[in-house]
Amino acid sequence: MSDPSRLERRSHAARDPGPMAAVFVVLTVGFMAVALILPLLAVFVEALSKGVGLYLNAISESDALSAVRLTLLVVVIAVPLNTVFGLTAAWAVTKFEFSGKQLLLTLIDLPLSISPVISGLMFVLLYGAHGWFGPELRAMGIQIIFDVSGIVIATTLVTLPFVARELIPLMQAQGKDEEYAAATLGASTWRTFWQVTLPNIRWALLYGVLLCTARAMGEFGAVSVVSARVRGETATMPLEVEILYNEYNATGAFAIASLLALFALVALIAKTVLENQFAGDLAAQRRH
């Protein structure tokens, strides 16, 4: 980096894209338009195609509102759980040495690599009426599968990696020296966490929480296996969309879908804003 001529050459290359770069940009934008932007637009167009009145009716219907409430309930439980888990896991993995660390890292990624449907099935096998713990749970009067609790558990598992995965690389890059410095200055572990570690990772943490939230709201696969799919009771927003769609209620389906897409867009915008902030922070740290 200290070599000015090299720096200049690099920025020169970045300024002068050339024909190949143009091809790549067109390909990327074209692909995104077909695969992402058009479908997203279609959702809103379709939702509003029968007029604003019908749209508003569709989203203020009691079943729709209950789906929104259930989705928010799931988010409010799953996201904090995974935030605490992500923080704990990242702290443990990056600040301490212990055997089995690599295994833990691999396990954290597991929910990303297995299909959510399989996650859902696992819970049915464990807690379903004929599952391993089914009889015991029934004896205690607890129902998980086909109940709201099953939806929460399934969503929590599927969204488990998001916070941890944001934090671990950053905390690994930051190292342990600041925590060590705090200790030599007489700070307790608690104080060190709140005043040194947490401020250093705040943007990455928020970013992870947002990703986790977006994912938790949209979770379909696992939830569709463990939910009874009763409208107004155990239907989250994605399930509600599917049920309405299967009932040939396109306006209703697209109305809920547009709400869900709107939530996701808000999360995306917040994420982008944070990312800019986060990038500035990261650059400052690299200068540091």
Place this chain on the structure above:
Amino acid sequence: MALKIENISKTFDATPVLRDISLFTEDGEFLALLGPSGSGKTTLLRIIAGLEQPDAGAVRFRDKDLLAKPVRERRIGLVFQHYALFRHMTAAQNIAFGMNAKPRKLRPSRREIRDKVAELLSLVQLDGLGGRYPSQLSGGQRQRVALARALAIEPDLLLLDEPFGALDAKVRRELRRWLRDLHERTGLTTIFVTHDQEEALELADRVALLREGALEQMGTPEEVYHEPASAFVFDFLGDSVSFPCEIKGGVAVIAGAGVPIIGPHPNDGAATAYTRPNGFDVSPGDGPGLAARVRSVLLAGPDARVDCVLDGGGAIEMRLPLDVARKLAPRDRVTVTPRTVRVW
């Protein structure tokens, strides 16, 4: 005796990092832990600070067992090689951190903390820069913030890990002098780790040389430089030239020339002789001594650098006075004799 380290050993993953190290510091002393990378000097510093636990041995400070205390109760100021400043806090907040971390009963009032921070900023010559974030400070300034932060807890002992390692040469020299002054003013017992022999010899009251986790020699800069205990110390403290010799009757015989030995005399037989690049006499033509041919003569400098290829194989890089070197030219045949040698 302020700090006493007794028989410390430490192993990382079956690799011994420290082997049975014992050393001590006097009150108010400035001690350098000097050694190449991998000699265990930083590990030893971290053991004193409490960031590592030794496998065996004891660390006492004023006759109290230091190892029994957790890091935060040791009252040891540690300045990290890369400073480890809290990046989201200003310089002033960094310095105040240790005072704010004290239990409520012992914590100074806000005003006292503010005054102390201002005093420390002034001590490290950063008046008016307390509001800057670490990313807005230069390397040398961060270094001094880190030092002020460590001093703020009024430590009993100050530890510096490669304090100038990340700075460029000019800033290093300035800070070195400044640090020595600061030490004289505060009188704080200080241990610093370095791999730079010049830094250690210039700054320290005493130097402890470490090699592969063991203490090789300990003494004042003058002692270790002029009475090196081993070939390693001799080689590490300055450029050195070595060649085979034959010990006979108290002198080192090198290619027929008898050269006086300084330091311990080994028994008769084959040995290796060491000297500094400026410890040679060069005469034209053949004679007793190492026959050689001049390869290059470099006159730009306070003394001349003369490279010779030895007839017996190998090369010697010498420092000669300019007037001697001016009489030499590449491809001249010369005889090279060390004036004195050390033999191990």
